[in-house]
Structures are given as C-alpha cells and as structure tokens.
Amino acid sequence: MSYDDHAVLEAILRCAGGDERFLLNTVEEWGAAEITAALVDELLFRCEIPQVGGEAFIGLDVLHGADRISHVLQVTDGKPVTSAEPAGQELGAVLEFTLSDLLRELFGPASGRTAGAFGVSFLPDLRGPRTMEGAALAARATNVVLHATTNETPPLDRLALRYESDKWGGVHWFTGHYDRHLRPLRDQAVRILEIGIGGYDDLLPSGASLKMWKRYFPRGLVFGVDIFDKSACDQPRVKTLRGRQDDPEFMRRVAEEHGPFDVIIDDGSHINAHMRTSFSVMFPHLRNGGFYVIEDTFTSYWPGYGGHPEPGARPDTALEMVKGLIDSLHYEERPDGAATADYIARNLVGLHAYHNLVFLEKGVNKEGGIPHTVPREPFWNDN
Template sequence: MTESIQLADVSRALFLLSMDDGDQALAALTANWEPSDEVLADLTSALATPTAAERARGLGDAFRDHALPHDHANECYRAAFYFSGSAEELSSNPLYAHYLAHRSGAILDKWIHYFPVYHRHLDRYRGRPVRVLEIGVYRGGGLDMWQRYFGAEATIVGLDVDEAAVRAVDGRYVVELGDQEDPDVLRRINDEYGPFDVIIDDGGHTMGQQIVTAETLFPLLLDGGTFITEDCHTSYWDYYEGGLKREGTFIEWVKDRVDDEHSRYDLAIDRTTVWATHLDGVHVYDSVVVLDKAERFRPFSEVVGSSSYLRSDRLAESYLADALASRDQLQAELDAIRGEVTALRDEMDRTVDRSATEVIENDRSARLALQRMRRESVETNAELERLTTDLASANGRLLESWEQIRLMRGSVSWRLTAPIRGVRRLMSR
C-alpha cells in the first residue's frame, strides 16, 4: 500500500470509467492505496453519478478537496472534458483546432479554458497586419499557434530569458533574449518591433514579472490594443509569492485597476494615470486577465425617455430649427455678396491701374466705367449692410428660442424629474 494514490492508478480508473465500469474504477483507485473513510466516501459518491463525465469530474473534485496531488485532479477534469463532448464543441475554435492538430509539433502546454477567452478578444485582429508580442516562448509552440491564428500578415515577436527558446525557434521568428522584469528590456523591444497591437504575457508568472510587464508595456500598447496576462492563478500560490488577498499579487494589482476605471467617481483616485484615461476594460477570467486599451471620453449621463417631447418643447424646437435655417441662409447670402464686393474692388483696382496712355486715349469711357462701378459698389454695400442687420436679428431670435426652450425645460421636465432626484438624494445618504 502506498501513502498516496499513484497517477497510474488514476489513469487506469479513468480508462475503466470510459468503458462505463464504475466498480472496477473504484477497485483500481484503491488497489495500492487505502484512503481515509472521508476520502473513500467522497470517491464512492462521485462514482455513483449517472454519466462518465460527471464521475470523472466528481473524482477530480474529491482529489482537489482532500488536497491530493494537483496532477490527479487535472487528469480527472481532462477526462471529464473529453467524456462530455466539450472537445467537439470547442473544436470550432481555431486556436483549439490548431492545438488538436499540433500533437507532433513544437511543445505547446496550454490550459484549455484559455482558448475561448483568447478567441473572444483576439478574433478581430485575424488576417490583419498586426504586431503581436509573446513574452515567454519556451520551445516556440505558442509562436506557431499565434502566427497560424493571426495570419501571414501578422508579425509575431517573442521575448524569453532562456537562450534555449531562441535556439528552438531557429530564426523562424524574432525572439529577443531578456528578462521581462527589466523595464529597459521591454522598452527596447517595443522601440525596435512595436508598438504592438497585442501583448501576451506567458513568461515567468511571478508577481513582479507580471506587474512590471503590464506597467511598462500597457502604456506603450497601440490605442485599441489588447494586453493579456496568463496563468494569474499564481497570485494564489506561495511558490510565486502569491496568497489570497495578499498585498503585492498581480490579482490585487488588477483590483486597483478596477478602481482606476472609476476615477471619475472618487476624488481620492488619481484620474491622470494611463489606467484612468486609457484603460477601457478589465476582463478577469479564471487565470487570464485581459486589459483593453482605448482613450475614453469623460463619462456623462443624459436623460431621454421623458414625455417632454409631447409638450410644447416640440414647438419651441421647430421654431429654433426655422431660425437656424434662416440664419444659415442669410449667412450664405452674405458670403456671396462679400465675394462680389471683393471681385468689384479688384476690378476697380485694375481699372485705376491701367496705364495713363490708355486713360488719356479713352478718358471719357474710363470715367463712365469707374462711375458705374462706384454706383454698383454703393448698392452692394447697402445690400451687405441690410443682410448684416438681418443676420443680427436672426441671431437674436435664435437666442430667444434657446431661452424659451430653457424656460420650458425648467417648468416641465424639471418638475417631472423631481421625484427621481428625490430618490437619488435619499439613496446617496
């Protein structure tokens, strides 16, 4: 008898489950191991569930709840996924399809539940000439997957601290050697190959690495870009300096970013940081955090849906629309007359400038032409003055309309919305 259950026995039990043999599965689990009564009770009740998928999931839960090795639960959940048909459902996801078809390629170690998350946030970049940075290359399996996913026009760049990663990709991709916890390394890679549309941090997963990488590269990401941090469960694991609600973990850092998103609602939050101005979305999934970058407009609220449009506002607004239309018409006429005046002045200047000989030769007709132009100029100036006065009065009427609308809003909508304001005041106490 062994102290803990061996992985080989778990695998044998899962194989028997796939053939619907629950009794033999329990026998396989307990062949070399004597579980405590409590554990045995949980395993037995897991195996009493109706389907192979539920049984495998129940075994995984029992292993996890009793703190048995992580790999055992992993194998059970993996079997449950395949028994349940979820693999078939997910196979329409191009990343998962690549993963399935890639069994003999470069090593690719992925948590399967990341694929739907990636596809939800990255699908819009496919087939476009985007720049993608993957931090943590290992043997290049991820780079192959991203290139296939984003398409031939995409440029995929890698960063890894281990020279073996550079050797493994063998020049098929640019892979820079460097430590992701060094902001200078990150800035250099951005200067040389960025700015990036997409950054995926799948590097060392320690708190310092994840936080420094996000703080350095998110501000440099293209507007509209996506920043993804993987394996955020390390925020809960001692080995990675994690711990539930422990200060300094990446997940606690992310919670601060949620506060930054709300900087407009509390003066204590700095509203000048890149997180307050350019963090458009924080998406927290199981072990994956996605940050959307986009400059945000200042939040404001507006009321529609009141009945004010049924009341006299409608009249005032049509009056205002008429006033605006006639003002625009006058403005156009005024512009046309100004153009004519300029043309006349130019013509007069040209006439006056004609050579003295010409004037002497045709003195009388030149004088007559000059007199006619002066007359036309006086008339045009009078028209100009009249239009300017009309425009001033149209603007005056416009102001009156605004005032009328303002007064109507004051008397109707303000009264109608008074109960809403009362409720808001009560709620804010």
C-alpha cells in the first residue's frame, strides 16, 4: 500500500473527528473495503513488537451495514505483527469492530476507549488441545492487537529507540525537549515536515524519524525532504520529497503543495548557510501555534560547516541568527522597531534554546511595547 494510493487517508483523518453522518458519507464515497484496508495497515504499524512467548493468529472482523470484512493477524514473538491468509488459521480470538468505531478509535481525537467499542470471541475454534498455556498465549496476542487499536501514543524516547532514530540515546538527547513542546499537538491532525530523512546516499531505506513522528502523531501526515531519493521510505501517512533545503524555489513548492505545516524540523545538511536559508523561506509556511525546530546547532562552531569556534566571530551562523531573533522578538521595545520589523519579527513569539537544539514558536507578536508614559530612567532613588 503506497501513500499515493491513500489519499483515502486524508479523507479518513478529516472525517474521524466529525459527526457520524459525515463519517459514513466518507466511507460510502471511498468504499468500506478500501477504508478497512487502510485501517488494518495503520493497526499493523501501531502494534508493539510482541513479547508473547510464541505465535498466535488473531481474527479482526470489521462490520459495516450487512458487510463483514475479515482479516487475520499473525502475532509472533519478537517480530512485527503482519497480515496472514484469512483461511486455515487456528484463531486465538476474533475481535469485532464496526468500521465507524475502529476508524474513530484509530484516528479520532483522543477520548479514551468507549465502553462496548468492540466485541470479542476468545478461543473460538481452537482445534488443538485447549491448554492453559495456549489460552494465555492467545490472551497476550489479543492484547497486542487490541492495544494497537487505541490512539494512545507511547513515550517519544521509546519510539526513538524502536525506530532507531538518533534523536534519543548516545549522541543526542532531544526527545524530552520535543515532547515538552509538541505534546499539546499530539492529538491534532497535524502536518509535520522534516528536512533530512537520513541515510545520505545509501540506497537502503532510512526514515527513522519519519516513522517515529508517524507513530507519535496518530492523526498526523509526515513529510520528509532529502537531497537523495528516499521514496523507499514512503508509506501511508509518510511522503518523501527529493530536493535541496538550500534551494528556495524547491522548498517553496514543497510548502505550497503540502503545507502549511504545524511543525518544521531542520535536520538536514547542518551547513549554516543552508539552515538560515531554510528558516527564512519556510517560517512563513508554519501555522500560528506551530514550531520551527533547528537541530545540531553545534555546527555554528565548526568551520567546515561555515561556523567558527569563537562566538560572534562569524555573524552568519545559525546560532548568531538565533541570538538576533531575541532582538526580533522585542522589536516593539525599540524606537524604530515597528517601522523596521520584518515578517519573522512580527510572527515570532517564543524562542527556546537547548544544548544543540532550538525551538522557534510562531504566533502574532504584537503585544504593544511598554507605554511611553513609563519613564525610561529609574524613577526611584536607590541611594
């Protein structure tokens, strides 16, 4: 299933938080089988790697009107959960969802599991010996599948480790900062753009962080830009685009076709000039309340990347730009500020710098400066 086959996913994301009539109309428009296929694909992606001590097959029946669409999932210890042939399997359990319930559970706004959201037949047709051990294995496997049908999100550092992103553990310790800022967006239907997909010119698939974001934002669409062809990383809710972050025309096209974005992350070349170009081109394509994130700002001190070990020795590094943005944030406090403020100054409302990681928060920067009636000299006598 490729992303492009699934413009259906955009339709699913739109209707998942809507009323039942809108949801059913969307199912009608795309077809129950097509929508169910996309839901099963998502469910498989969300399953944890099972620690169940064996192998079991779990049935998943999706009901829509008079239709019953049956799938079988193979749950094997230590391996990703996959689809199996529907016929001939000894089932540990059959889970039954209405299509509408499953769609809302997976893609609706987080609300917790509602009572009666699914039905279950446990050990429906176990043909072999009905041992306690077999029943316990079936229960563990059922739990793996059932857990994946919620819109709960595992902690971001666990996701980084699962998908092998370097944003946590070893060189970088970024996920705590990401979670702190992005958690409020987690249940929203967001669009995330990450510059730099990973793997450089290695043709092996990469995209660790794209998968991590897909799992972190259950209702999100994830886009990745890389100088190399990373189309092997495309999957439902993840789309890769090939081009250079230092090519303003290309980046503008990305924004026009797929933005505005809720979050933009620069984890690309880390060349200072590129980081500055991408920021100035892409910041306008962020929505208010969104974040522009710059990773690996240590290159501001690396000459090979256009940096300098001495702070301030080169005015054109990423960190010098960030320092200048503190002044931009305060444009209203300078006499000529309002006359000279640029787009970024007028739309930057917060700036959070961590070790090697910067978050720039977008919004309306117009609180008004401190009134002229407030004396510009201390008016008390502190002698």
